[in-house]
Amino acid sequence: MTELLAAITAPDRTVEDIAALPLPEFCRAVTVRKEDIGMFSGMSSADKDPRKSLRVEEVPLPEPGPGEALVAVMASSINYNTVWSSIFEPLPTFGFLERYGRTSPLAARHDLPYHVLGSDLAGVVLRTGQGVNLWKPGDEVVAHCLSVELESADGHDDTMLDPAQRIWGFETNFGGLAEIALVKSNQLMPKPDHLTWEESAAPGLVNSTAYRQLVSRNGAGMKQGDNVLIWGASGGLGSYATQLALAGGANPICVVSSARKAGVCRAMGAEAIIDRSAEGYRFWSDEHTQDPREWKRFGARIRELTGGEDPDIVFEHPGRETFGASVYVARRGGTVVTCASTSGFKHEFDNRYLWMNLKRIIGTHFANYREAWEANRLISKGRIHPTLSRTYPLAETAFAVKDVHDNVHQGKVGVLCLAPEEGLGVRDDEFRERHLPAINRFRTDGGADRDTTH
Ligand code: NAP
DSSP states (O other): OOHHHHHOOTOOOOHHHHHHHHHHEEEEEEEEEETTTTTTTTTGGGGHHHHHHOOEEEEEOOOOOTEEEEEEEEEEOOOOHHHHTTTTTTSSSHHHHHHHHHHOHHHHHHOSSSEEEESSSEEEEEEEEEEEEEEOOOOOEOOOOEEEEOOOOGGSSSSGGGTTTTTTTTTTTSSSSSSSSEGGGGEEEETTTOHHHHHHHHTTHHHHHHIIISSSSSTTTTTTOOEETTTTTOOOOOOHHHHHHHHHTOOEEEEEESSSHHHHHHHHTOEEETTTTTTTOOEEEETTEEEEHHHHHHHHHHHHHHSSOOSSEEOOOHHHHHHHHHHSSSTOOOOOEEEOOOTOOOOOOOHHHHHHHTTEEEEEOOOHHHHHHHHHHHHHHHHSOOOOOEEEEEGGHHHHHHHHHOOOOOEEEEEESOSTTOOOOOOOOHHHHHHHHHHHHHOOOOOSSSSOOO
C-alpha cells in the first residue's frame, strides 16, 4: 500500500502511470461478519457496543465491472448507517446483500460473509470498468452513496425512485471504510480542490440528504425567510441543515442537547438555539403516553425566539421521541419533513393538529444524482463547509462509531484510510485561504461531551 500511496499522490503522475500500477490482491477494510449477527441479542440498543462487532481485516479486492470504478480511499467518515450496521439494527445488513446478490451475476459479488461498510469517501480513481469514459485513473474524487440500476422508468425523473435504489456501503458491499472501495462510476463527483481529504469525505451523505430534505422541491422546498426547526442541529444532518438554512436566507431554530453543541450552532451563525437538556422537555410522560403540555411549552419557546412565529418547516429525524411535538409546533400549512427515526420508528402524533391546520408530512431519503451533485457543488464553491470535529485512523474506526452511537460527537467524525495524516490533499491554496476563517469555524472544536480518549 505504501507504494500505491506514493504513486497516486505523486505530483507528476499520469493517467497511464496509475492505470499501469499493479494493485494489491487484498486491502484493509472495516467489516461486520455474518457469524456475529446474534452477538447482541437481548441487549438494549444503547448497550450494543460497535467496538465488539466491527473488525478491521484484510479482504480481497473486487474487479470493477461495467460502469464501475475502484477508488483508493484517502479518507472516509462515519454515518449513522454504520452505527445501525454495527449493532445489527433494525435488521442485519446481510439480508440486503443477499437480496442484491440474487439480482445479477455482477451483484452476486456483494453477497459475502462479511460486509465492508461506509457510505462516504474522498480518494483517487485507480481503475475503471467498461463503459466508463468521464472518469480516469488518477482523478481525485468524492463519491455519493446512491446506487441505482435505472432499468425501470420509475427512476428516470428522480433517480431516488428507482426500484433498485440502494445505499452504497449499507445495502451494498465494498463501502468507503476501506483502503480501496468499489463504486458505480455515476457516484463519482469532483473532490473540492480547497479541502483536505478528510474534510472532503465528511459532508457527502448528510449534506446531500439535508439538501433534498430541506432545499429540494422533492423535500420541503425551503424559501427565504422560512423558520426552520432543526433537531440535532450540531449533528451530522443538522449541521448541514443549519448551514443550508442560513445560506438560503432562512431562519434556523436549532435544537441541541448541551451548551457545547449550542456553541457549535452559534459558530455556524445561528442565533435561535434551544438546549433541550437544559430546558428539560419531556414529551413522553411514560413509554406510552405523550404530554401535550410539553409540546405547548416547546412551541412557546420557539415563538419566543422567532418573535411569535411557528416553524414553516420542521427538519425531523429523531422520530418517535420528538415527532408528536414536531407535528404540533409546525405552523398552520407548514411541513414536517422526515428522513429517519433514531429513537423509534413507530411514531404517534395527534392527527387533529395535522388536518385541522393543513400541515403536511413528507418522507424523504438520501438524494437523487442531481441533488447530490448540487450539494457537492455548494461545498466546492465554499458556500457550505465541512463540519468535522474529530478524525480517527482506519484501525480505530470502531471508536469513531461508538462516539456517534453514544451521541458525544459534533458534526461529522472522519476516518483516515490511506491518508497518512490530516491536512493533506489541498489543491487550491488560494481559495482555501479565502475561506479559511469559515472552514476553521465550521470544523467545530474536536471536543466531545465526555472524554473519548482511547
Ligand atoms: P447524528 O450525527 O448522531 O446526529 C443526530 C442528532 O439528533 C444527535 O446529535 C442529537 O442531537 C439528535 N437526537 C438524537 N436523538 C434524539 C432524541 N431522542 N431527541 C431529540 N434529538 C435527538 O446523526 P445524523 O447523521 O444526523 O443522522 C440522524 C438520523 O438520520 C439517523 O437515524 C440516521 O440513520 C438518519 N439518516 C437518514 C438518512 C436518509 O437518507 N434517510 C441520511 C442520513 C441520516 P442533540 O443531542 O444535540 O439534540
